[in-house]
Amino acid sequence: MKYADRELLDQLAAAYVVGSMPGRTRKRFERICTTNPIARAAVKRWEDRMHGLVANVKAEQPSPQVWAGIEKRLGFAGATKESGSMWIWLRSRWSATALAALTALAIGVGVYLNQPQPLAAQQIAAFNAPQRGDIWRVRSTKQGDKLVVEATNRVMPDDQHEYELWALPEGGAPVSLGLLPKNGVATLALNGAQRAALGGASKIAVSLEPLGGSPTGAPTGPVLHVAEVTRLS
Amino acid sequence: MNASLQMKTDTGEDGQIEALLGRCALRDSKALSELYRLTSPQLLGVLLKLLRRRALAEEALQDVMVRVWQRASQFEAYRGRGMAWLVSVARNRAIDLLRSQRTHLSLEDSPAHEIADDSGHDNLEMSATDKMRSALDRCLGGLSTEQRQCITLAYVNGFSHDEISRLVGSPLGTVKSWVRRGLTSLKRCMES
Numbered sequence: 001m002k003y004a005d006r007e008l009l010d011q012l013a014a015a016y017v018v019g020s021m022p023g024r025t026r027k028r029f030e031r032i033c034t035t036n037p038i039a040r041a042a043v044k045r046w047e048d049r050m051h052g053l054v055a056n057v058k059a060e061q062p063s064p065q066v067w068a069g070i071e072k073r074l075g076f077a078g079a080t081k082e083s084g085s086m087w088i089w090l091r092s093r094w095s096a097t098a099l100a101a102l103t104a105l106a107i108g109v110g111v112y113l114n115q116p117q118p119l120a121a122q123q124i125a126a127f128n129a130p131q132r133g134d135i136w137r138v139r140s141t142k143q144g145d146k147l148v149v150e151a152t153n154r155v156m157p158d159d160q161h162e163y164e165l166w167a168l169p170e171g172g173a174p175v176s177l178g179l180l181p182k183n184g185v186a187t188l189a190l191n192g193a194q195r196a197a198l199g200g201a202s203k204i205a206v207s208l209e210p211l212g213g214s215p216t217g218a219p220t221g222p223v224l225h226v227a228e229v230t231r232l233s
Numbered sequence: 234m235n236a237s238l239q240m241k242t243d244t245g246e247d248g249q250i251e252a253l254l255g256r257c258a259l260r261d262s263k264a265l266s267e268l269y270r271l272t273s274p275q276l277l278g279v280l281l282k283l284l285r286r287r288a289l290a291e292e293a294l295q296d297v298m299v300r301v302w303q304r305a306s307q308f309e310a311y312r313g314r315g316m317a318w319l320v321s322v323a324r325n326r327a328i329d330l331l332r333s334q335r336t337h338l339s340l341e342d343s344p345a346h347e348i349a350d351d352s353g354h355d356n357l358e359m360s361a362t363d364k365m366r367s368a369l370d371r372c373l374g375g376l377s378t379e380q381r382q383c384i385t386l387a388y389v390n391g392f393s394h395d396e397i398s399r400l401v402g403s404p405l406g407t408v409k410s411w412v413r414r415g416l417t418s419l420k421r422c423m424e425s
Contacts, residue, residue: 014416019324020387020394020409023332044314049423051317052366053388054324057282059274066277066291067269070298076262168259205259222251223258226306 006038013042017050135225136180138165138204144195147188151181158182164209166219168226169200179213180206202229250315257305265302272316273298276323283327283391293330297323324391331391365423372422380415383408 009032015021016029033039137150149165163182166174175197178188190198198204207214208221250272256264276297280290300322373381379401386392386400394412398405 010420011413011416014420015412017321018384018387018412018416019328019391020397020412022393023329026328026332047321048314048317048365049369049419050388051314051320052369053385054275054279054282054320055366057275057278057389060277060281060287060290062273062277062291062294066273066294067266069295070265070269073295073299074262074265074302174259203259207255219255220252221255223255223306226259 006042009036009039010042010046013039013046017043017046136163136206138227140190140198144199145190147177147190148185149180149188150185151183153183155180155182158208160211161221162209162211162213163224164207164213164219166205166207167194167197167201168203168205169197170202172197172200174205174219176214176217177204179209198229203227204229248315250319254301254305254315254318257302265298268301269298272319275316276319279320279323280327282389283324284330289330290327293323293326296326300326328391332393368423369419372419375422376415376418377411379403380411380418383411384415384419387412 012021012029012032016026021029029039033043134152135154136152138147140147147165155163163180165177165180165188167177168174175194177190177194177198180186203226205219205223205227206225207219207223209219210221214220250268253264253268253271257268273294277290277294280293280297281287284290284293297319301319304322373384376384382401383397386397387394392400394405394409397412398408401408403411
C-alpha cells in the first residue's frame with residue numbers, strides 16, 4: 001500500500017475519524033499517524049469537518065464518582081478543594097503519576113522542586129521537543145538581571161505570532177519574561193517583578209501570542225512548551 | 234480562569250476551553266477540574282451514544298480526562314479547536330473500547346428509529362452556529378438519505394460497517410459504498 005499517496009491517506013483518515021475502520025486497521029493507521037504528518041493533518045481536518053455531528057447529542061451529567069475517580073487516578077484528590085496551587089500539589093504529592101505526566105511534557109534539564117533557590121544562582125532551562133532536541137536554550141546571567149535566550153533552528157517560523165516566555169512562580173500567576181527570538185540569540189532584561197517571579201519558579205513556559213505579545217499580561221494563546229528550571233550554585 | 238479568551242464557537246466555550254487546556258499543560262489541577270465541569274456533560278453524552286452503557290461511558294470519561302491531562306501539552310492537537318480535540322479524544326477512546334471489547338452487538342439498545350430520530354439531519358439545523366457546522370449541515374443535506382444515515386450511525390453511534398449493514402438491512406458492500414461515497418461528497422462539498 002502506498003502511504004505517500006495523499007488521496008489514499010485522506011480516505012483512510014476519513015474512515016478512521018468516522019470510526020468505520022476495523023480495529024486492526026485502526027491501530028495500523030494510528031501507527032502511520034505517529035510518523036506521517038500528512039496523515040495527522042488529514043485526521044485533524046476530518047475531525048473538524050465531522051465535529052458538528054455530535055453537537056446535538058444530548059448532554060448527560062456524570063455521577064459524582066467520575067470526578068472522584070479522576071482525582072484518584074491522577075493523584076490529586078483533595079488538591080483542587082484546597083486554596084493551594086498546583087505547585088503545592090506537585091511538591092507534596094510527587095508521585096509516579098505526576099512524574100509520568102511531566103515526562104510527557106517538554107522537560108528541561110533538571111528538577112529542584114523541593115528547595116527554593118536564591119535568585120543569585122545562575123538558572124538554565126531548555127525547551128525541547130521529544131526526539132527533536134532543544135528548541136530554545138535559556139540561561140540567566142549570574143546577577144540574575146538578564147536572560148540570554150538562544151533560538152535553535154528547530155523554532156517553527158511564524159510571522160503572525162510571537163513566542164512569549166513566562167515564569168511560573170509557585171502559587172502565583174504566570175509572569176511574562178519577554179518575547180523569545182525566532183532565531184539567533186536575544187537578551188531579555190528583567191525588572192524586579194520578573195526577577196522575583198523567576199526566583200520563585202521551578203518552571204518556565206512558552207505560549208503562542210499575537211504580534212507584540214500577550215495583550216492582557218497573562219498567557220492568551222496555547223502553551224507550547226514547559227521546561228524545568230535548573231539552578232546552578 | 235483566563236477571561237481574556239472569549240471566542241464563541243459551537244459550545245460557546247471554546248476559547249475558555251483552550252485556555253484551560255493551556256493551564257492543564259502547566260499542570261494546574263484546578264484547570265482540569267474546571268475543564269471537567271464545563272465539558273464533561275457533552276463528552277459523556279458523546280460517550281454514552283457510542284458505548285450505550287452508562288457505567289462503561291463513565292469509565293471511559295475518566296480515561297478521557299486522564300488522557301487529556303497527560304496530553305494537554307500537545308498544543309498542536311487542539312490549537313483553535315479545543316472542544317473538537319476533546320471530542321476526538323473521547324470518540325477514539327470509545328471506538329477503541331467498542332472494537333476491542335464488543336463481542337456481539339446489542340442492537341436492541343439502540344433501535345434504528347431512535348437513532349435516526351436522535352441524530353438525524355433535522356436536529357443539526359437547530360444549532361448550526363459556526364461556519365464549519367453550517368457547512369456540514371448544508372453538505373449533509375446534499376447527501377442521499379442512506380449515505381447520511383450510514384455516516385451518522387458510524388460517527389455518532391460508533392457502529393462498524395457490518396453492524397450498520399445489519400441495522401439498516403442492506404448488504405455490507407452497499408453500506409461501505411454509501412459511507413465512502415458519502416464522505417467523498419461531504420469533503421468536496423465542504424471544501425467548495
